Amino acid sequence: MATYNLDVTKEHCPMTFVKTKIELNKLQKGDVLNVRVTEGEPLENIPKSAVEQGFTVLSVEPTEVQGIYSIRIEK
Amino acid sequence: MNFTEDQVNRYSRHILLQDVGVEGQERISSGKVLVVGAGGLGSPVAFYLAAAGVGTIGLIDGDVVDLSNLQRQIIHFTADVGKPKVISAKEKINQLNPDVEVVTYQALLTAENAQEVIKDYDFVVDGTDNFPVKFLINDACVITGKPFSHGGILRFEGQTLTYLPGAPCYRCLFHAPPPPNAVPTCSQAGVLGAIAGMLGTIQAAEALKYLTGVGELLTGKLLSFNAKTMTFRAINTKRSEHCPVCGKNPTVTKLIDYEQAVCDISDRRKT
Known part of the structure; x- marks a missing residue:
């Protein structure tokens, strides 16, 4: 069970989720x-x-950065 | 297949679709579709397949662009008049999406070349304007087990069905081409330009559904519409045991070049 990191703070909707989805698809x-x-x-x-x-x-x-959040998503 | 940053961006609205996603886009991007006819139906079909990033699009058409085509054949522009349609269409596809490989055949599809041309493709789209080639596409696809989308438009009406091996074919419904003198002549047969887009985009969607495996195809169905009343109707179809090509005792075992209506031959560019 591995943990991966993705930063989409520079993306805009809907690319934020497109990028997230692509990484989610790689999870076991x-x-x-x-x-x-x-x-x-x-x-x-x-x-x-x-x-x-x-x-x-x-x-x-x-x-630790104001206005930036971390969402942990598990497959 | 690893998509580049630009490709992820370009295909993001497909990737977002739960039924398509990255895998579906990969299937589209490695798919090969032959579009027969680069005219009224072939224009929107080729445009949307190119936009979708279909890996290889084959275009077969022997005509050159005529001014009278531009009312509905949206892949051709005024400056293209006189240019072979397959070249004109290839130029637009390359501009729209350089990911797409375009293979052009500046020829008519005939009984002699049909099997050779279709064999490299996953799916065939009938965008032709005449019965002989519609039957030829059906027979070639049934005989070689190739999925295809039939489409036809006239005046304000259109019809389409999707064939998969084992499903009812075009000939199960329409046994043979109408006699040439029963087909409306050019002077009788106008067409509302926009219905080419209505039907062609349905065919493009069917090709993309086939490549991605999403949803239910128009297989075992005949969808028809009348744009005057804007009514759509889908009827269920059945295989005919008397079908000349896929029935119990087929009489069509090799491909046939049927006779064209005289008007079709003498005035091909106007159709």
């Missing part, structure tokens, strides 16, 4: 993807979209 069962996102649209929508596509959102937490 039990693997976790840590996605760094900006607050606002990606913070609201990426967890929802991940759940819709059958993944589990483990946590959504602020990072």
Whole structure:
């Protein structure tokens, strides 16, 4: 069970989720993807979209940087 | 297949679709589709398949662009008048999406070349304007087990079906071409330009559904519409045991070049 990291803080909707989806598709069962996102649209929508596509959102937490959050998604 | 940053961006709206995703786009990008006829139907078909990133698009058409084509054949521009249609179409596809390899055949599809031309493709789209070649495509695809989309338009109406090996074919429904004198002549047979787009985009969607395996094809169905009332109707079809090509005792065992209506021959460029 591995953990991977992805930063989509420079992307805009819907590329934030496109990039996330591509990385999610590479996961094996039990693997976790840590996605760094900006607050606002990606913070609201990426967890929802991940759940819709059958993944589990483990946590959504602020990072050390103001306005940037980390979403942990498990396959 | 590893998509580049630009490709991820270009195909992002496919990748977002749950049913398509990266895998579906990979199947599209490695798919090979032959479009027979680069005219009214072939234009939107080729355009959307190119936009979708279909890996190889084959175009076969022996005509050159005529001014009267431009009312519906949207892949050709005014400056293309006089240019072979397959070249004109290839130029637009290359501009739209350089990922796509375009193979051109500046020829008519005939009983002699049909099997050789279609054999390298995953899916064939009938975008022709005449019955002899529609039957030829059906027979060639049935005999070689090749999936294809039939499409036809006239005036305000269109019809389409998708053939897969084992499913009802075009001949199960329409046994043979109508006699040449029963086909409307050029002066009788206008067509509303936009219905070429209506039907061609349905055919393009069927080709993309076939490549990705998404959804249910128009197999075992005949979809027809009338743009005057804007009504669509899908009827279920069945294989005919008397079908001349896929029935119990087929009489069509090799390909046939049927006679064209005189008007079709003398005035091909206007059709």
